Amino acid sequence: MKVVEARVTPVAFPDPPLLNSAGVHEPWALRTIVELDGGDGLVGLGETYGDAAHLAAVRRAAERLVGLDPFDLSAIGTATRRSLGAGDHALKVFAPFEVAALDLQARSIGRPVYQLLGGRVRDRVAFSAYLFYKWAQHPGRPADEWGAALDPAGVVEQARALVQQFGFGSIKLKGGVFPPVEEIDAIRELRRAFPSHPLRIDPNCAWTVQTAKQVAAETTGLLEYLEDPTPGIDGMAEVASAAPMPLATNMCVVSPADLRPAFERGAVGVVLADHHYWGGLRACAELARTCAAWGVGVSMHSNSHLGISLAAMVQLGAATPELTYAADTHTPWQGGVDVVTAPLPIVDGAVAVPDAPGLGVELDRDALARLHEQYRRCGVRSRDDTAYMRTVRPDFVKRRPRW
Numbered sequence: 001m002k003v004v005e006a007r008v009t010p011v012a013f014p015d016p017p018l019l020n021s022a023g024v025h026e027p028w029a030l031r032t033i034v035e036l037d038g039g040d041g042l043v044g045l046g047e048t049y050g051d052a053a054h055l056a057a058v059r060r061a062a063e064r065l066v067g068l069d070p071f072d073l074s075a076i077g078t079a080t081r082r083s084l085g086a087g088d089h090a091l092k093v094f095a096p097f098e099v100a101a102l103d104l105q106a107r108s109i110g111r112p113v114y115q116l117l118g119g120r121v122r123d124r125v126a127f128s129a130y131l132f133y134k135w136a137q138h139p140g141r142p143a144d145e146w147g148a149a150l151d152p153a154g155v156v157e158q159a160r161a162l163v164q165q166f167g168f169g170s171i172k173l174k175g176g177v178f179p180p181v182e183e184i185d186a187i188r189e190l191r192r193a194f195p196s197h198p199l200r201i202d203p204n205c206a207w208t209v210q211t212a213k214q215v216a217a218e219t220t221g222l223l224e225y226l227e228d229p230t231p232g233i234d235g236m237a238e239v240a241s242a243a244p245m246p247l248a249t250n251m252c253v254v255s256p257a258d259l260r261p262a263f264e265r266g267a268v269g270v271v272l273a274d275h276h277y278w279g280g281l282r283a284c285a286e287l288a289r290t291c292a293a294w295g296v297g298v299s300m301h302s303n304s305h306l307g308i309s310l311a312a313m314v315q316l317g318a319a320t321p322e323l324t325y326a327a328d329t330h331t332p333w334q335g336g337v338d339v340v341t342a343p344l345p346i347v348d349g350a351v352a353v354p355d356a357p358g359l360g361v362e363l364d365r366d367a368l369a370r371l372h373e374q375y376r377r378c379g380v381r382s383r384d385d386t387a388y389m390r391t392v393r394p395d396f397v398k399r400r401p402r403w
Contacts, residue, residue, distance in 0.1 A: 030383060057085065
């Protein structure tokens with residue numbers, strides 16, 4: 001079998017006004033859908049970021065893959081690297097093609113992808129409710145179904161809605177939006193409302209070392225882990241030395257070169273793997289084994305995504321015994337919009353691992369065409385939370401740390 005065509009399609013889908021330390025989500029989220037066509041009706045699927053520079057790099061790589069064997073991931077990696085220009089992130093560009101190749105491999109032998117990753121170790125992959133401070137609507141647009149969440153009461157109401165609809169057994173709050181004392185109050189109110197749910201907060205490096213230490217002290221007994229409270233391995237190590245709970249990261253450990261210095265310093269207790277920038281599913285499986293060797297826990301990071309990425313996360317989670325914490329997902333914020341015919345459902349806080357060949361999802365070509373047309377019309381070509389926030393608050397400045 002050879003790759004007869006490598007298709008790359010940018011898409012856009014509605015995104016709520018979710019607040020974070022960098023600003024606020026724009027009305028449209030961007031993704032790129034990758035297809036590796038192996039002929040005879042077999043097509044492998046991948047999904048990645050949709051920003052213009054990354055999309056251009058993915059397109060250049062796709063041109064070099066025709067004629068390659070989808071089982072030869074080394075050749076695909078070499079072809080990808082040779083296509084890169086200055087500033088391109090090699091692992092990010094390779095990742096969607098690795099996922100698509102694994103999907104194609106698995107489809108060709110009638111097996112699920114998890115069997116190519118070592119076999120299934122769990123039947124269900126747990127996910128966490130992902131809370132955001134948010135506006136009721138984008139400026140000039142109707143209110144969305146979730147409404148506003150700008151204080152502890154709004155955060156708790158949002159959590160109740162997510163837990164009721166999806167059955168999540170753990171809860172994460174995206175912080176770094178309001179002064180830490182207000183976000184600590186939100187955590188306390190969440191604990192009162194959900195006495196048995198593990199809780200997390202992620203301020204995206206919005207706090208100084210001293211502030212992070214203070215928050216850690218004041219949330220003793222409340223948090224399962226504290227994610228990226230302050231920038232850099234050095235800062236995280238200083239906070240970790242005083243914090244009563246593990247520190248987690250997807251910001252200071254983002255490549256293999258970060259592992260030894262972070263682990264030797266004791267800077268993190270949990271790494272949030274993300275196959276989109278670690279270089280695919282096999283790279284994340286290797287990352288998980290390395291974390292386990294150092295006694296570090298593993299979860300999975302999420303950005304705005306569609307059903308192909310969720311399916312890839314489920315296949316990885318199914319085959320990763322080292323996955324010790326429920327994974328993040330933005331799926332509830334999609335509002336049901338997707339590019340697959342039957343998105344994997346989150347039930348009782350988890351996704352059942354599918355036994356169908358490949359990733360376990362099928363591309364909806366009509367939906368792909370609609371979302372591509374939305375991409376053409378929406379006018380957004382790169383995510384910029386800070387610039388969008390400035391359209392509402394011209395004086396807004398992205399600062400890490402802010403408090």
